[in-house]
Amino acid sequence: MNYRTKSAPPQTGSNRHRQQGQSLVEMAIALTVLIPLAVGVMLLGQFIHIKLQTQNAAREAAWAATVDPALATAVIPSKTTEEIQLRQHHFADADTAVRSGGSAPTGFPDPMLTTFAGRPLLNPADLTLKVYQQQASPSYLDQAISMLGNALSDTLPPNRQGLVTAEVHANTTKILSAGGAPLQFLGSLADKQLDFSAKTVLLADTWDAAGGGETLNGESAGGAYANRTVRAVIQPLVPSTWLAGLKGVIDITTKTLGNIPLISDLLTPNVAHFEMGRTAPDVVPVDKLVK
Numbered sequence: 001m002n003y004r005t006k007s008a009p010p011q012t013g014s015n016r017h018r019q020q021g022q023s024l025v026e027m028a029i030a031l032t033v034l035i036p037l038a039v040g041v042m043l044l045g046q047f048i049h050i051k052l053q054t055q056n057a058a059r060e061a062a063w064a065a066t067v068d069p070a071l072a073t074a075v076i077p078s079k080t081t082e083e084i085q086l087r088q089h090h091f092a093d094a095d096t097a098v099r100s101g102g103s104a105p106t107g108f109p110d111p112m113l114t115t116f117a118g119r120p121l122l123n124p125a126d127l128t129l130k131v132y133q134q135q136a137s138p139s140y141l142d143q144a145i146s147m148l149g150n151a152l153s154d155t156l157p158p159n160r161q162g163l164v165t166a167e168v169h170a171n172t173t174k175i176l177s178a179g180g181a182p183l184q185f186l187g188s189l190a191d192k193q194l195d196f197s198a199k200t201v202l203l204a205d206t207w208d209a210a211g212g213g214e215t216l217n218g219e220s221a222g223g224a225y226a227n228r229t230v231r232a233v234i235q236p237l238v239p240s241t242w243l244a245g246l247k248g249v250i251d252i253t254t255k256t257l258g259n260i261p262l263i264s265d266l267l268t269p270n271v272a273h274f275e276m277g278r279t280a281p282d283v284v285p286v287d288k289l290v291k
Contacts, residue, residue, distance in 0.1 A: 040186075043175070046121060047194065049112045054127075054170045055198040057086040061129055061166035066204040071134075074161050079132040086168065087124050117178045122170055130197075131167035137203070162204035170196045240277035250276050 064085070065076040084104045088096075093109045105124050108114075113122045175190045177183055182190045213221050213229025221229065235241055251274070257263045258272025268274075 040189075042116060043189075046112050047172070047196070050122060050170050050172065051196045051198075053090045054168050054196045055200075057090045057127070057129075058166050058168040058198040058200040060089065061086060061132060061168065062164050062200040062202045065132070065134065065164045065166065066162075066202050071162070071204055074134070076132060076134050076164065079129050082132065083127070083129045086129065087127055091122065091124070091127060115175055117176065117183075119173070119176055119178070119180075121172055121175075123173060126171040126173070128169050128171075129166065130169050131165055131199070134161045134164045134204070136161050137163050163201065164204055165199065165201050167197060167199040172196070235277070238277045243276075247276050 061082050064082060065071060068077050070077070084102070085100070087105055087108075088102060089098055091108050091110065091113065092105060107120060108122055108124065113120065115121050172194045174193060175183055175186055184190070213231025215221050220231065240247065254274040254276075255272050258270070258274070264271060
């Protein structure tokens, strides 16, 4: 059998234009899906970045309160000052040197905090430290220990409100075009201002943050935070310190007897340095110990 092939008819100008028009329509339909998807993926990465930085900021704020010397008097750092520090440390450009102090930044140059239209995604004023406080632990065990401390000493522990809470909020701006108009292809997301928040709660060291409480000469170290020292906390618990009047007499007597060579040899060496109820809590090398 003989087969005869039939070639396709040549394309006319109208057919060629029809196929090109169909391709343009398909591309337009695809772009209406791909462009919002690409923008959404980029925004998702920026939102995750803001969330992580907010968590880091809350941790820094809580830590700054626990190591501040003023915590000995139940005072936490200034919330306004700490907000400025957080804006500088966690939301500045990655190449910016980290410094203490300084003024509040007027903007965030970090590209992760800027939209694809060149507008800020987060303004410095929208990063706030909404909760910055310290309070006593709500547990029953802590309340019982606090009652015991009140019965034994007014300084046990020095600060009974050592539970520090820092809550940071970052409110993003609306997703607008370079001209300031809402981007319709993003739908409702363009008009939303998302609130990213993070909270950190730390239990501060309510016992000691100022050393042993005595100088190298063995004298009591005074100062504004004397009640924060180990010596001030432990010494009221020593029974012999409760005998205030008798303690002075015994100290004078032992010092006088200790300066008499014969008696000093019969008694404990260096008995002249004996001080009833003396508390020396520092752990130092033996060659650094006072007599």
